[in-house]
Amino acid sequence: MASITMDNLGKVYTGNVRAVSDVNIDIADGEMIVLVGPSGCGKSTLLRMVAGLETITEGTLKIGDRVVNQLEPADRDIAMVFQNYALYPHMTVFNNLAYGLKNRGFKKDEIDRRVREAAAMLEIGQFLDRKPRQLSGGQRQRVAMGRALVREPAAFLFDEPLSNLDAKLRVQMRVEIRQLQKRLGTTSLYVTHDQLEALTMADRLVVLNGGRIEQIGTPMEVYLRPATTFVAGFIGSPAMNMLPAAYLRGLVAADALAHMPVAADLVGLRPEDLSLAPAGEGEIALTGQLMLLEPAGAESHLHLTFEGIRDTIVARLPDVPDVQEGSHLTFSIKRDKLHPFDQARGKRVA
C-alpha cells in the first residue's frame, strides 16, 4: 500500500516529440484513479512511465516515500494488467501467477498458498493447470488480474484491461475489478478511453488531452462542472451540446442570463437537462425542429436543429415522446443548468 505522487511529470521522446507535460497528481493510499482521454492523449504513456516501461524525462515520481524515477519496473513494487493480458502462453495458469513470485525468491509453499488464494478470490481455481489459450477472454482477464494481485504490490496499474472484452462481460468485469480493488484497498491507476468506465470506477478521474491534464476531480464533480470545453464534450453520452451565448441572449430577456459572466461566449447544455415541460420560473425555452427520434428503450434521444445553429442539438428524455419527426418542439432548461465557457481559452467561466 502506498501513495503515488507525480510532480511535474513530462515525457519527451527523441526527436523532440512531446507526449506528456506538466502532470501533477497526488494519489492517496488506496485510491482508484482513472486516467481517461481520447487515443493519443498520453494516458498510456503516463501509466507506462509510472510502471517504469518508459523513461521519465521530466519531473519526479514517488511511490510511497521513494523517488522511483531511475528504478527498474521490478523494483517499483507495482503490478500491471495489460490490454492484451500478456499472459505467458507457454505456461499454465498456475505458473503464470507464480512467475513473479519465483523470480523474487519466494518459498515454494508460500507461492502455492498465495496462488491458490488469488485463484480462489478470482474463481479461477479449476483452471490452474490449463494454458491461457484454453481459456475464454473473461477467464484470461481474471488470470491477468490474479498475476497482479498474488504479488501484493503497493499499486495496481491497469492499461485498458477491459477493451478486449464484449460489452456484457465488460460491465461485469468492471464491477468485479472495482469491488476487488475496494476490498483489497490497493492504490490503483486505471487507464481507459471509455468515459463510462471512467465515471463508474474512479474515486477521482483525470481527464487528459494532448498530454496535459484537463481536469482532476470526482466523477460527479467532473460531470457536473466540466472545467474545459474538452471535458464537457468528452465526459457524458450523448455529449454536451454547445450553443453560442449570443444565440441564447437573442432568445430570452436580457436579465434571464444576467447570472452568466460576460466572458462566457459559449454555453453548454447537457442533453438530459432539456425537457419538454413548459418553461417555468428560472427556466428558459428553446424551440427546434426534430430531425430524428432515436428510441433507446428506457430513454430516447432527440436530434434537433435550431435556426441559425449549424450543429445538431441532442435532447435526452427519460421516455419516448409521441412526436412526429419534422415537427417543431419547445424545450425548457433550468438557467442554473447552463455551463458557461470562454470559447477562445476553452475554459469554464464561473
Added chain:
Amino acid sequence: MQTKRMTFSNSWLPYALLAPQVIVTLIFFIWPASQALYQSFLRQDIFGLRTTFVWFDNFSRLFADPLYLNSLKVTFWFSVGTTVLSMSVALLFAVMVNRMIRSRDSYTTFLVWPYAVAPAIAGVLWWFIFNPSIGIMPYMLKGFGYDWNHRSSSTDAMILVIIAAAWKQISYNFLFFLAGLQSIPQSLIEAAAIDGASRFKRFWTIVFPLLSPITFFLMVVNVVYAMFDTFGVIHATTEGGPAQATNILVYKVYRDGFVNLNLGSSAAQSVILMAIVIVLTVIQFRYIERRVNY
C-alpha cells in the same frame, strides 16, 4: 481442418490439372529413385562386363565396412556441429538486431547476403581463409601458438568444413529467428520485467520457449542441409580428407560411385540416404505441430 470438395463437370480436368506436378515428380524423383533402388541390388565386375543381382548384399557389406561406419559417425558430428553453430550464431545475431531500432533493416540485409552465395563458392572462400600456406586464419592462429593444418589434422579439417557449411546457413536461420522474435508481443517481455525477471532470465524463460516451434523447424532444416546439401562445401575444401575425416555420406556416394565406379554400393548408399530423408521429413511433419507448446 475442413476439407473442401470440388466437383468438376469434366472428369478429365482434375487429372489434367494435376498432370504437370505428377510428371515432374515421376521424371525427377520416382524414376531416378527406383533406378537407384534397382542398382542397389546389383553388382558389376571390375570391367563392367557382367552384372549380377545380389539382393541385399550391397547393404550388408556397407554395414560391415569400417569406412562406411566411419562416414556415418563423421556425418553425425558434422550435422550436429553445423546445426548447433549456425543456429546459435543466428540466434545471437537475431537477438542483437532485434534490439536495434533504426539500423535494423540494414543489418538484416547484410546478414542475409551470404545466403545468396553458392556452397562451392563459400567452400573456396573458406579454403582461402584457412589455407595453411597463404590463409589469414592460420597466420593469426600461429600468433596464438596454434599450428593450423586441415590437410593433416582431422580435427582442423572437421572444424573447417563445419564453419564453411554453417556460414551461409546462419543467414537463413537468422531470418527465421528474427521473424520469430518480432512476433513475440512486447507486452510479454514487459510483463516479465515487472514480474522481476532479469534480462537473461526473460530470454530463457519467456523468449526462448516461445521460439521453440521455430527452433525445432530450423533444427530439422539444418540437419537436412548439413547431411544432403553440403557436397559443394566438402568438395571445394577438403574433398573428404584427411584420412576420411570429413567424408560425409553424400560425399561418399559421389566418391564411391563416380570416382571409384562402385555403382552398386553407391546406389545402396543413396537408398540409405533416401530413407534418412524420409524419416526426417516424417519427424518434421508429425512433431512440428505438437512441439508448439502453447
